[in-house]
Amino acid sequence: MAMPQEQLREYLVNAFPDAVIQIKELAGDNDHYVATVTSRAFIGKTRIEQHKMVYDALDGHMGTRLHALSLKTKVPSEE
């Protein structure tokens, strides 16, 4: 019931190629992460939709293999 950080990152990179992804491991047990995903794919989506997109990218592992992922989704700021 855990997922190495590299694998988590790989799922996210595959689903959101443009994204800036920050992952922080909280407990050193491959199971408690904080992730911030910043991608243009989230433009025009509600927060629920954005989080749903990330969960979908994790291919059914969210809530099963991956127990505790605290998630923040962002749209890149226009500069």
Place this chain on the structure above:
Amino acid sequence: MSQIFEEIRNDLASNDVVLYMKGNETMPMCGFSSAVVQILKTLSVAFKAIDVMKSEELREGIKTFTNWPTIPQLYIKGEFIGGCDIVREMYQDGELQALLEAKGIPHTGK
């Protein structure tokens, strides 16, 4: 599964604010559930807490019903608001307080 959906629909229809969580409001069994309870208490919002650990069927049923893979899940007036991360973000931005206001639910947030 249809029976559990019926139960969920009934709970959502008869309570303005429903929190599906692990444990109960006095003894949450998970940090994410606990965080949402704290926010609702801080805003003095009356809510019905439903402990999903009491039934495997409900625990899986609510995930399917909402199409959301994790617990806790907060509903306001029958509408899914989000899990812990979203609720916390909405609270910090004042959006949750605005939503409660708009839905006419008593609270002490500004």
